[in-house]
Amino acid sequence: MSTAKSETIVQVDSVSKKFCRALHRSLRYGVVDMCREAVGLGPTPTLRKGEFWAVKDMSLEVKRAESIALMGQNGAGKSTLIKMIHGLIRPDSGRIRVRGRMGALTQLGAGFNPVLSGRENVYINSAVLGFAKSEVDKRLDEILDFSGMAEAIDDPVRTYSSGMRARLGYSIAAFLNPDLLLMDEVLATGDIAFRAKCYAHLEKLMSQGTSIIIVTHMMGRIARACNRFVIMDQGRKFYDGEVDEGLRRYHDLMKVQASNDDSDEADGLEASASPASVATSSISLGAALLESVVVTDEAGNPAPIIEHRQTLKVRMRVRANADARQLSLELRIEHDGDDLMAAYYPQIFEMREGETREFEFTIKQLSLLKGVFNVRGILLAGVPPHIISEKQTRFAVDSGTRPGLFTLPHSWNEVTAVEVD
Amino acid sequence: MAEATINNDQSSEKWTVEFSPESQVRHPIRLIKAICSDIWGGRSLAYRLFVRNLSGTYRQSFLGFLWILVPTIGQAASWTFLARQDVVRSEGIPGGSYVAFIAIGSILWQAFFDAVQAPLRLTLANQGLITKLSFPREALVLVAIGEVIFDFLIRFVAVTLVLTIVGFSWSPAMLYFPVFALGLILVGTGIGLLITPIGILYQDVGRTLTIIGPFWMLLTPVVYAAxxxxxxxxxxxxxxxxxxxxxxxxxxVAGSTDMWMPALVWLAIAVPYLMLGLLWFRIAFRIFVERMAN
Incomplete structure (x- = not known):
């Protein structure tokens, strides 16, 4: 690896990429594009019916040892850009050039065969990532040590949890020595301790001169460790610059989008259908369903942004499809994807078939500081309780420029005696 | 799309790889070099994936590799039974042994049809890899050919053992047999590669292939002499x-054939046919990857 820090590792010149959401039309366009490619025409320069620009006129230059946090909402075009840099999909216009060896952490454990043991899969996954067997032989102990999977390495991978698979997958990929490392939100799984280990490893890579582009929509530790922020919005570059300013701009962008989403909603209690204050998952085993989780202000109006020290309320609506006993609701407040900050459990309750009940959770004098947080409502049933339904929504806290995640009750007193000459 | 791979070892001015929308067929020499380079560079990965598939497929099976023999045994047993019942005519077939005739025909047909199906099957089975990681995509073609050859060899060894036990007489002309078998596998893989890109987009291709297989076999001299x-x-x-x-x-089975001329012509075009399939697979690859679920 060359050490010239002014050397450009990635050059993205006015790159655009279009997609079509309608399945049948997209497939038809695929056949047309293949035929155009075969006769030397390349992609169509303009949008066809039903197409939209996923990435538009994006330019980016990455120098050696630069680490970039590529941020933006879902659908902003981050992953599409990464896939184009990685060479998985082609640009429809513009040009991408890469210098040196490229590594990608876009799916940990890609190609794992669940029937085979972890050890066998280490060799297979390494081959996919470009390692020779002799390299893996030399690094196997390091991989096992880093993953903490030595004891389970000869068990079939299907017996591993998703977190264990991610740990093993990261550990294999971590020992690449690329000039450019592309990461696409792969550290969402795995326990907090392992994620911290990965973050430390990434920081070490950064200090060693590896250029890194990390796709994320979370302002977590690793994003803050980057030395440059690039924010994408609706396929275009929204911001490219310093980290501190980038954090502020991203937060502002989130606030604007959350406000827009809120104003689009006619009925506040149905806000869970909107993209920014959204219920993104629902796991129902049939008996009862957590229908909505909505953040409101003190007056009960949907409020995607809560001021520091104001009242936060969360309304959760539960519908019973059958008589259900031993139901309970759990509410979690999370930061940085799924780092749990607090969890609350109310009383156990019962519901009759067809009944709908609404619960309100209140925090007075919200101690959280500026940031974007998840509120996850979880409906549990049975003894021991198991999750039958789950929904989450997001809210932002505005607290000015005060640093940190939250405040605690405190007081200041001076304890030294006043000396008088 | 143009994908130029440039050696960067000697000069910091050059780029290692470049992606642009320009059609790859505008630079045919570069395109063929890239295919050859990825075939060579992907051989180690292909071996690993081949071993993975082989281990994974039969690890949870009681009969294991015996499953490879089932189609051949089924074909030979069924058609021999029908011939003995005079449902099909077995008089005048080359070599005189209908069992050998059917068994050898079956393993050749099975190798050919497996080769037709393998590229689409493997591309679909590895879509998690294909949509997330960049690796020499020709490795999948090597795996496809490797799996077909492996299955063919298992069947061939089993059939040869059985024929030896029943006193089948061997002739030097049998040495041509592996050449034509390889030709069938290469042509089959070429056809498979030609249909794979459309087969990824439309499931109709895979379904059609399953349905036309038996008809195609009956239109091919597998269970009867041409x-x-x-x-x-x-x-x-x-x-x-x-x-x-x-x-x-x-x-x-007989040491001679009336089909020398068309067989040699098809043998001569087997490699160009495979190359044609590889070219189409390569230029269509990123277009269908965009549309694969991930």
Whole structure:
């Protein structure tokens, strides 16, 4: 690896990429594009019916040892850009050039065969990532040590949890020595301790001169460790610059989008259908369903942004499809994807078939500081309780420029005696 | 799309790789070099994936590799039974042994049809890899060919053992047999690669392939000797597996064949046919990857 820090590792010149959401039309366009490619025409320069620009006129230059946090909402075009840099999909216009060896952490454990043991899969996954067997032989102990999977390495991978698979997958990929490392939100799984280990490893890579582009929509530790922020919005570059300013701009962008989403909603209690204050998952085993989780202000109006020290309320609506006993609701407040900050459990309750009940959770004098947080409502049933339904929504806290995640009750007193000459 | 790979070792001015929308076929030499380079560079990965698939497929199976023999045993047993019941005519077949005739024809047909299906099957099975990681995509083609050859060898060894036990007589012309078998596998893989990109987009291709398989076999001289009629001879020229299968099987069981000319012509175009498939697969690859679920 060359050490010239002014050397450009990635050059993205006015790159655009279009997609079509309608399945049948997209497939038809695929056949047309293949035929155009075969006769030397390349992609169509303009949008066809039903197409939209996923990435538009994006330019980016990455120098050696630069680490970039590529941020933006879902659908902003981050992953599409990464896939184009990685060479998985082609640009429809513009040009991408890469210098040196490229590594990608876009799916940990890609190609794992669940029937085979972890050890066998280490060799297979390494081959996919470009390692020779002799390299893996030399690094196997390091991989096992880093993953903490030595004891389970000869068990079939299907017996591993998703977190264990991610740990093993990261550990294999971590020992690449690329000039450019592309990461696409792969550290969402795995326990907090392992994620911290990965973050430390990434920081070490950064200090060693590896250029890194990390796709994320979370302002977590690793994003803050980057030395440059690039924010994408609706396929275009929204911001490219310093980290501190980038954090502020991203937060502002989130606030604007959350406000827009809120104003689009006619009925506040149905806000869970909107993209920014959204219920993104629902796991129902049939008996009862957590229908909505909505953040409101003190007056009960949907409020995607809560001021520091104001009242936060969360309304959760539960519908019973059958008589259900031993139901309970759990509410979690999370930061940085799924780092749990607090969890609350109310009383156990019962519901009759067809009944709908609404619960309100209140925090007075919200101690959280500026940031974007998840509120996850979880409906549990049975003894021991198991999750039958789950929904989450997001809210932002505005607290000015005060640093940190939250405040605690405190007081200041001076304890030294006043000396008088 | 142009994908230029540039050696960067000597000069910091050059780029290692460049992606642009320009069609790859505008630079045919570069395109062929890239395919050859990825075939060479992907051989180690192909071996790993081959071993993975082999281990994974049969690890949870009681009969294991015996499953590879089931189609051949089924074909040979069924058609031999029908021949003994005079449902199908077995008189005048080359070599005189209908069991050998059917068994050898079956393993050749199975190798050809497996080769047709393998590229689409493997591309779909590895879509998690394909949509997330960049690796020499020709490795998948090597895995496809490797799996077909492996299955063919298992069947061939089993059939040869059985024929030896029942006192089958061998002739030097059998040495041509592996050449035609390889030709069938290469042509089959070429066809498979040609249909794979459309097969990824539309499931109709895979379903059609499953349905036409038995009809295609009946239109190919697998369970009967190729008739000498002019119409059938013309069909043998057009039907990719017909001539090579007939020649390979006849040389094995009888030591001679009437199908030399079409078989040699198909053998000569087997590698260009595969190359054509590789070119189409390569230029269509990123277009269908965009549309694969991930």
């Amino acid at each position: 008739p000498a009629s002019a119409a059938y001879q013309s069909w043998s020229w057009l039907n990719p597996p017909a001539a090579m299968l007939s020649a390979g099987r006849d040389l094995f």
